[in-house]
Amino acid sequence: MQAQAKGPPFPILRCRDPDGARDALSRAYKPHEMTCAHGARGFDFLHMTAQIPQGSFNILRYGAEVQISPGTLGDFYMLELPLSGGVALSGERGPIARSGPDTALFIPPGLRFTSVWAPGCVQIMLKLRSAEVLARWHSAVGDATACLPQAPPEIDLTTPQGWRIRQMMALLKTEAERAVSGQVDLLSATPLAGAVLDTVIAYLRDIHGPTLDPRHPKVLPARLKRCLAVIEDGLGRDLSVGMLAAAAGGSERSLFDLFAAFLDTTPMAHVQDRRLAHARRKLLSGDGPVAQVAAAIGLHHPGRFSQAYFRKYGEKPSETLAAAIRKPHALSAG
16 A cells, blocks of 8 residues: 655645735734735745644745734734844834844734735744743743733844844744654644743843832832822722822823833823732632622723733633632732
């Protein structure tokens, strides 16, 4: 009996049809709009994808200049490293970031953006589950309620950690090429993707460490400290910008300026973050039910609470509670 030839270890799609390419990527990532700058002229699409322990490894090329409008990513981070060309990200207020020979992108789930791929751009991309990214961040900073820093989604590949990211991504590409040529799956259990993610976490700590390290806290004005104290004491009550401005002893505009300058956020976004962190702390300790935890911190709409919690922590509140009940564990204060 003749031996049956092995199929490819993971799919590789090539086509010159923009609609077909968009539909394929909508299934692989999330539904999105795609526009070709010059119609289908020069469009030469290639997409290779393979499962890795943290999500998926991808190589993507459009050939022509295209504009991608996904809204937000939803439940995953995307690490994008150009092999050629680059990608420009923009939002409602203008340019956000740009990748190139010495710059990669690390796009968070909640960022609303449009990306424009330059003609001939080819990228290695890691689609990384939010829960996996956040778990490694929590381990790195020792706080299970901490979010990744809100920062421009660029990685400088000329820094020591950036250089390591580039080298390990190149090794992942080589591993993928060996898998294709040998028609075997080498990526579903590769340790390289986890090493890349840990190095991205280390990069973020290196770049933003002075503002994150509790041993070197940012010096805050007294009126902002008063406002933050009111927030911590009143998470279960209705809080308004006017109330917080009064606590700070200034106008609402000056309050917004304080939060922007010292915390890189807005007053009510900070309130939401602290409420969610408090809820997570309670859920991790096994307190429930979920609706009761949400109501205790002033979030009375269970559906909205669940959505906001998922965006921040990459899992549903019920999943956090179930894991805590199955295996209670200690939680560092945050």
